[in-house]
Amino acid sequence: MANAYIPALAQMRAIKLARIRRERLLPSRGAVVVQVGNRVGALDIIAKSNAMGHLRSIPLARYLKTNEATLPKYLVKKPGEDIQARDIIAAKPEFFGTMRRVFRAPGAGRVAALYGAWLTVELMDTPFELKALYRGTVRDVMPRLGAVIEATGALVQGVWGAGGEGFGVLQKMVDAPDAVLGEEKIDVAARNTVILAGAGITETALRRAAQEHVAGVIVGSLQPRLRALVQELGLATIATEGLGERPMATPIFELLASLTGNETVLNVPGVKRGTARPEAFIPILMPSNTPDAASPLPTLLAEVSAPVRVVAGTHAGELGKIGEVPDRPRALDSGALAWGAEIELASGGRTFVPWENLELIG
Amino acid sequence: MADSQKSESLLIVDIGSTTTKIGLVDNVAGEYRFIASGAAATTITPPDADVLAGVRDAIRQIEARTQRRLLTVEGQLIAPERAGAQGVDALVAITSAPQPLRVAIVGLSREISLASAINAINGTHAVVVATLALDAIGGRWLPVRLPQEAQLDPKVVMTILQDPAVIAAETLARANPEVIVLVGGVDGGATTALYDIANLVASIVASSDENARPIIVFAGNSAARAQLANHLGTLTQLRPVDNVRPTLEAENLAPLRHELEALYTERKITWLPGLNTLASWTNVPITSASRAFQNVIRFLARRWNLNVIGADLGSAATTLVTARGEQSTRLVRADLGIGYGLERLLEQTGIERVLEWLPLEMNPDEAYARCLNHALHPHALPMTRDEVYLMHATARLALATAAQGVSMDGFDTVVITGSVGAYNSNYGALALLILDALQPHGIFSLTVDPLGLAPALGGLAAENPAAAASVLERDGLLTLGTVIAPTSRNRDGQIDLRIKVQPSGSGVINLEVVHGSLELVPLTTGQKATIEVRPAAGVDLPQVKRGVFKADIEGGALGLIIDARGRPLNLPTDPVKRRMQVQRWYWDIGGEVANG
Incomplete structure (x- = not known):
């Protein structure tokens, strides 16, 4: 076994109770309104930003029928000045001063710059308010950027997610992790809840969920064609297994099902490279005399007996434990030679899985 | 770091967008040879946003496999090499990990x-x-x-x-x-x-x-x-x-x-998390993988006076390099990949184009979902027959899309690198993938990068050109065989080529190759043979002069491949016939994938 080596593996978190820290950041610089030590609820605003402006450049010289050299003298609002929609930004007298050719602000914001023949205005989008999302205690504040919140509860990470953030009471909608959620089970009782589905959710069920103002969806997998719908509906959705129709791993389903009735948040930062995984967090209040009773997230070590999940191949989605680690690579049916381990599957049996197809779970 | 003039032992590092691959090169009996390799997930995103985590993991694999200590307890590279074969003299690194x-x-x-x-x-x-x-x-x-x-x-x-x-x-x-x-x-x-x-x-x-x-x-x-x-x-x-x-x-x-x-x-490159420390381990700048790969292709072209085309099929990008004499071109398609880049590839081609290259029936929705799941776990290896065929089909599309508008005439050698070919012994499937995707025309040799480290050898050339050349020639590339691929105006079943093969040490093989066929004449690695190729009327092979082409060739992992399917390849429009056709080609070239 001299050559046996277990490499670092990807990690997926699914844990019933842990103390976690999460950075909550504004999309652009703004003001943080909480302080270290503040206790915050999921919907509490912790920071605000007004600077979500977008730039619009206008060929002002052409609009005013003049040249760039004379343009500055026609400016009513100078660069840096705030503007409201329809404010006159520039005015040029015509017909011996009897009339004016004007350019009005296309929206509220500020005059950003006058450069050559072009005027640029920065138009303000809706002010952005950053919610705490994680019920807990503010542990650090990054001025103008955001804060770090420490929270205690259950954490389940997904493989894919979309639709932003969601908050509501967790409600189990299906009885088994391989069940597909249909629209008939979603009614007014689902309003403002985070619903737990099994292997999938139908298109009509997604639409009904949006109609009933469901706060979020946790599902095993989602059909690829429904990804755009989730975005369009703005319905926070997390898939724990991937895309298509894959049953939710039974331990994950059971963990979530056991927490039915608890407030739950969904945090979907996106699925681009470099972003954190989407996750569901269910805060669990600790007794006030033992606030630190929950341990921090345990370090997942790649070692024999460590719990793993298979991410591709015949056993994709299955959970198991690292068993024997061969000291030689093995040939796969594809013809590829791969290093890996014997995995003792939770469903029974053993199978060789390349390291590339495993992630630690816990 | 060690004096670059004396670097006898080296680590070559390729930090890809998905996988960090590292090879150990050492001087063995006066020759630079590849000793061992390790591969780990690239670590540039949370929770391990530090390239060194992946680099160290891959180095430790090499340590375990060679029983040679390369890192200190603190995780620093041991350099230069110490007595008792500890450490290495130098390290070179290339990367394609940053976003474009x-x-x-x-x-x-x-x-x-x-x-x-x-x-x-x-x-x-x-x-x-x-x-x-x-x-x-x-x-x-x-x-x-x-x-x-x-x-x-x-x-x-x-x-x-x-x-x-x-x-x-x-x-x-x-x-x-x-x-x-x-x-x-x-x-x-x-x-x-x-x-x-x-x-x-x-x-x-x-x-x-x-x-x-x-x-x-x-x-x-x-x-x-x-x-x-x-x-x-x-x-x-x-x-x-x-x-x-x-x-x-x-x-x-x-x-x-x-x-x-x-x-x-x-x-981009210098801003990769942890790169500064890695840069302190090396004497030469950390360059882009595509540039390093171009060095390799240009080296091959100069070394043997050949026209060479090389393709690097990556997780997030596909690179195509040509070298004809002193002229070299490089095409990087940062929007075409078979891992992270898979979704963007499918946006451009559609899943139906993927299905065209499958020898088995698959529901488009299922195929699409499988592709997207692979993009979510781009480092995962295909395990089942379906997964392998699907990966090969997407690889065909990425290569073919990248090669649009690039002339495939007149190359002497075609080189493929990337995860699809590394440590993969299904050479028939690899050869078919390359021929289907690029559809080169003429007589050329087909070569793959069995270690997935050919681009890193291009980086090594900056530190130790002799080592790079030696490893490239001895271990870095694997010849699959010689391909004869004519264009033809004939119909299926008509004779395109008459070929006489005289392998050393065995009898003459006379072949009449009909249009539409794909044939394989086994010639083992190192086995020499003389070939005479006589095209029929209406058949074009650029190398043929006065009606015949004669050459001495060497075998490879496959041998002599005669691709008389014509250019461009025409797949049947009927799905059933098309699947049977693709399946037949897999059989013909010995690339069938076993049932998992």
């Missing part, structure tokens, strides 16, 4: 200067996020073209704004490019229109946060440089290069490419 540069092109004419700029950008790690063209004659902004993923709500823009100039400006601002390539005008031509577009660019740049202003690369009429420096140089970094279109007839792509390559290094 986001580039907007602003210019005068879409058909002329913008077209040349796009050609130049295609050779670099960059994606075009917007192209804006001012019609130089009419002085009107042409309709904006956006890539599919652009974060712009066209409804909002089109309803609120009607002025094409304002739309163009807003598009540029919202595209949020890291680099704006400004082009237009032939050298010595008029400059007025250029100043107009420079004004537009300046207005956007001037309004942006000073710390986040895009860099402007000017590759237009050189007569405008001084005035543009006054306009734009005070606002942001302006980097003028030679005109990408100095005359209407001629392109000059190299200076713009070189500048973008430099920007990729400055702005």
